[in-house]
Amino acid sequence: MDLKFLDADPTDAERASVDGLLGAPSSAWEGAQLRTAADLRMVRGGRSMREQRHMLLPALARLQSDIGWVSEGGLNYVCRRLWVPPAEAYGVASFYALLSTEERPSTVIHACDDVGCRDFGSADLIAGLEAEIGPEGVANGDRMWLTSPCLGQCDRAPAAFLQNAGRSDSVVTNASTQSTLKAIASHPVPPADPATPQVSGDRGSLRVLSRVGLVNPVSLEDYLAHGGYATLESVLSDDPSLVVDEVKRSNLRGRGGAAFPTGIKWEGVAAQPDGPKYLVCNADESEPGTFKDRVVMESDPYALLEAMTYAAFAIGAHEAYIYVRGEYPVATARLATAITQAKEANLLGRNVLGTGFHLDIGLRRGQGAYICGEETALFNSIEGYRGEPRQKPPFPTTHGLFGRPTVINNVETLVNVVDIVTNGGEAFASRGTPDSTGTRLFCLSGHVGQPGVYEHEFGVTVRQVIDAAGGAIGDVQAVLLGGAAGSFITEEHFDVPLTFEDTRSAGISLGSGVVMIFNETVNLTDIGRRIAQFFRDESCGQCVPCRVGTVRVEEALARHLNNGHEAVDASLIEEIDRAMKDASICGLGHTAATAVRSLLDQGLIGGPA
């Protein structure tokens, strides 16, 4: 394997942490402290060792979570256990924001200063943390604080995420300095209250959120009592192609942003020759302003498992993964509980309900990388590599996870499948418009009466969505539609029907369903610069247009902010945007300047002061 390890040794605690995940090492060649006579006469290795690479990120995350950082000795021990070169493991460890290769105190507070919190309390929180703890990034005793990109809690801004070494991580919402410091002191850490979804109008019209807020999310029994898994046995006893047909009939399109027809994707993977196939649920919800998948996972986790069972059955997969955002500890815990209970009830595992179908669902926790929401970057992340996107083609339907045919869908897309399978594709398609069937989840935040997740049929307008959430607060300057990768819209677009086709022809994007309202009190130049900073931070750096372009966009806005009498060099940003759209490997680069350009193009920012 040409492996050259470091000389650094793990501490006993680090060794115990890694062994807690991987089990005890089987020989000195896997890091055991003593060489036995047998070790010097035979070693099993090769493929069986190399195929453990996918445990690299979980092992590093385990060290981070137990010890508080990934030391050289800890990293080296993980490498010995998994036969991964330390240089590569370091490349992985240093890729993720939640993993630290430098020593950190036992509590690290990540205080959101992103667009959803920035004008909604985070300045006070950060000033308070600075006063109590000291400057950003400097340890003070057992704690330090850092600013963070969006934590997906925009309906309850401001938010902080706490990494607690040796204890579970936690989230503080509607955070004040005092409530945040109090959360550090609590033993054990209290779980954050899951968000209650906001429902406007008739609850009976809900499809995706129908059980949210009603069902007990840690009780399989309660899910069953609410009609969960009602059709599972009959579906699994029939032909898998019937599920694909039903999903095609529904004309369900992906909710992750690309709006690809789900049934076509499934059909493509189902048609691949036999051999391992995978189903992956993209729950790495990191688009600033987005929190709908979190609400579904926290409040109705079994629905996701049920949907994934149908999807896996339809495509012939027996292994599935949920890749859940690292900053979502409650959702992670709820899904873990749900998987355990579903296994015990034989709704997962070998021979599900005696139908002969097998399915295991693995839960993987992201470690703070927006780019891992890109499907091929997510595969690399699961496989134990840096979360860098791959060139496409080949597409996941033929070369996905572990190079095998893979269906990857996000949480919202999958949960729709429960409704489709239970009530039929035709009923599903009767809602919305012919090209945008069904309902859509919207994440309302900012200057709005009642922030939260709302479910509306496709075709609703921005004005209606805002009104349903209690109306805007103050005079609306602009609405960020679709997230940081989306665009700012004004009055002119408030009556565009929100469908895939209408938004496309209006030159705007539904994205991940973000509707973030900014009133006259907000400095949009500052918001634009924060978005530019976000993409500069989150660019994986693999391809030059994005790595360089995101820096240049932020610089152009920073110059304007620092030196307000000069106009923003809009033509420079336009040129960079074109280069990133043309030449970036993935969607991050393609959309990194879209929101900033929408501000400039509409004259919302950029003129001389």
Next chain:
Amino acid sequence: MWGSNARNAHPIFFHHILKGIHNGAKLYVVDPRRSETAEWADLWLGLDVGTDIPLASAIGRVIIEKGLANQAFIDHSTENFEAYRRSVDEWTLEKAEAVTGVPAVAIEELAVAYASAGSAQLCWTLGITEHHNATDNVLALINLSLLTGHVGRYGSGLVPVRGQNNVQGGGDMGALPNKLPGFQDVADDSLRGKFEAEWGYPVPAENGWHLTQMFEAMEHGDLKALYVIGENPAQSEADVGRARSLLESLDFMVVQDLFMTATAELADVVFPAAADWCESEGTVTSSERRVQRVRRALDPPGSAKTDIEIISLLAGALGHGWGTPTAEEVWDECRRVSPMHAGMSYRRLEELGGIQWPCYDEDHPGELFLHSRLWEEPVGGPLAPFTPVEHSPPVDLLDADFPLRMTTGRRLDGYNTGVQSGGFDSPIRIGASIDLSPEDAADLGVSDGETVRVASRRGGIEAPVRVDDGLRPGLVFMAIHNPDDADVNQLTIEEWDAKSGTAEFKATAVSISRLG
């Protein structure tokens, strides 16, 4: 891979192995050391040096006992199976584990995997052949291939991996004491007659001497003059102190080489030669019998000349006017007398990117693999014989004075005696060292980098210690690339295999002591 650290010694070949591994092939490595090759293995078996025959016999016994032998192939294509079966019967897993040190479970696993594989290759190099019983070691592996039918079929076979780009070509061209070009027997009157007719000159009917016999002949005074082409015996021979004094005792020695080697230093006349791979025209033949063209890209420096020019000039000086033949003319002469090369014109070699012998005429595409005749109905030619072999431990015995087993080998950035590689810097160059297990280093109280004295029954040298966890207690290792710094062949034993003439470089009894 048996007795082969191809990851280091055959790095390009090993890239192809890695492709196979990537495509799902399983790799088993038999080697006393957990070498860089062993690190890639699905299973490594760390046998004691010189116990290859017990291991192979135990594998054979498991295959027979479990009913995994390819009985149809044995019945159809082989002979002497009964004798083989009796010969391996004593090698129970228990006994094999006791003698080889390899756990029974590993032996059994390899046996089952080899016998059950749809196709399987058995590759080996000097770990098999640099022993006093080299030929028997090879026969033990051949027996396994006959037992399972892993020979003469696409994807299955026996692969002795060559150490240089043209070792195979050297043998093909008759650089052997008993063969004319194309492996044609010197003693065969009609074959020899063909060459005599082509050359217009009689060819001696007796076998010549191989290298080891030449040194014995020097010792007896029967060999007084030597013409050495591209070889460095003053550093590469086992028990090299003796070899060097014998070379010095010659009446006359000519050395033809690219470099002023240690052997050239002893010569009366040195012919500076052009490099074959870039300053000459001609062909080379790789391990897979593929004859390929090499072309002159550079003019040779100074007065250096190609081997063909030097030999032709020498012939002229000895009174034979050979003129100035081109490489292609020499090759075409070879094609006229060697049937297996007959179809390989320069034009075809160029068009096809090389051809694998045998290639009998210009319509023949060459052969991807050998021995397919064994699968013909009926078998084309003689049946393949099983050859029972006996275990014979290394000659240089371990005892209280010399308690450590030293074996030798190569590193990735070094090449043989270092003539071609020692002059270049390498970022991974380790230099001379005596490699020890961590346990032995601790027992001896020596640390990494400390210079120690290494002694065998033949001599002693000094070398710095390098601790290598691929070694186990009692097993030490030296690379062969640094004769100027640590002359490892002062230690090795000149005990050789009577059938192949190879010395037992791989098994030396040594002691290690601290200096001062």
